[in-house]
Amino acid sequence: MADRAPLPADPEGAALVARYLEHVRVERRLAARTVNLYAQELEKLQELAARTGVALTSARSGHVRQWAAQLHAAGRQGRSIALALSAWRGFYAWLGREGRIGGNPVQDARAPRAPRPLPKALGVDEAMQLADHAQSEDNPWLEARDAAMVELLYGCGLRVSELAGLDRSASAAAQREGRGWLDLQAAEVHVLGKGGKRRSVPLGAQALAALERWLALRPVVPGAGGEGAAALFPGQRGTRLTPQAIWQRLRRRGQGAGLAAPVHPHMLRHSFASHLLQSSGDLRAVQELLGHASIASTQVYTRLDFQHLARAYDAAHPRAHKTHKKKAG
Structure with a gap:
């Protein structure tokens, strides 16, 4: 194999990079690790510029966009490219202050946006395991309350703030103060979501059963009074549970x-949406139940659904494996 041709030399650019690294080390007193990161990114900059046949001091914004695209094509992710651009931008800003260039070619360069991480959801078996789990603590009151909260979070897709704000029943105060309420007779829960938008969510059989068990024990609240008396889920001191307390109990x-x-709690909301979409495929219905103002917010669950299908395919389908034995002829 023939040796690769040497890259065009840019001794002036190399000298400027060395001076800049000395500047950030001595005058700006950056940490050694930061200086090393800058050195690595500026070494990559020199390599890309040399491959393009451009001196560092002659680079233009079009060159920088091209080099960033090459980093992306080589497998670097958005955050990593943003780090490189930051190092390059600082170098060129220094060159401008030194009077070596007229404008910063990296000034308006942006790294590709990182893909939005998918929300974390439990598998169906895990959700059932959580819902069916009976805590070992010798406190039927707490067990009934926590089980009912899980059923509403997973069975209705409520936000934790919506759950904490639920009252046992409808009242003028609940409507006036922006709280939700339970309607066992209609098998519905009425909540006030984001933007003051009210919605009603049906209660399934398991949620109804859990709520009936809880409400049978619910009156035994020491010192309950005021808003705590109306709350569907009070703490042991009689005050309404806070979202933070619900987080702790669920964990x-x-x-x-x-x-x-x-x-x-939000993991159970994601699980509700993902599992419902897997079963029904009705994106609009899931949007309505979640209280999303835009269908775009709900569409993320189609990606979760696809992940579920892809895992099932990889695990079960004989054509999913990269290598498999052929039948003997």
Whole structure:
């Protein structure tokens, strides 16, 4: 194999990079690790410029966009490219202050936007494991309350703030103060979501049963009064549970159920949406139940659904494997 042709030399650019690194090390007193990161990114800049046949001091914004695209094509992600651009931008800003260039070619360059991370959702079996788990603590009151909260979070897709704001029944105060309420007779829960938007969500059989068990024990609240008396889910001191307290109770229940990942309320909302979409395929209905103002917010669950299908395909379909034995002829 023939040796690769040497890249065009840019001794002036190399000298300027060395001076800049000395500047950030001595005058700006940046940490050694930061200086090393700058050095690596500026070494890459020199390589890209040399491959293009451009001196560092002659680079234009079009060159920088081209080089950023090459980094992306080589497999670097958005955050990594943003780090490179930051190092390059600082170098060229210094060159401008030194009077070596007229404008910063990196000034308006932007890294590709990182893909929005998918929301974390439990698998169906994990959700059932959490819902069916009976905590070992010798307190039927707490167990009934926490089980009912899980059923509303997973069975209705409520936000934790919506759950904390629920009253036992409709009242003028609930409507006036922007709280939701339970309607067992209609098998519905009425909540006030984001932007003051009200919606009604049906209660499934498991949620109804859990709520009836809880409400049978609910009156036994020491010192309940004021708003705590109306709250569907009070704490043991009689005051309405806060979202933070619900987070703590849910995490404890997840640990007790033996789930590997820490469970939080929004994970159950994601699980509700993902599992419902897997079963029904009705994106508009899921949007309505979640209270999303835009269908775009709900469409993220189609990606979760596709991930679920892809995992099932990889695990079960004989054509999913990269290598498989052929039948003997």
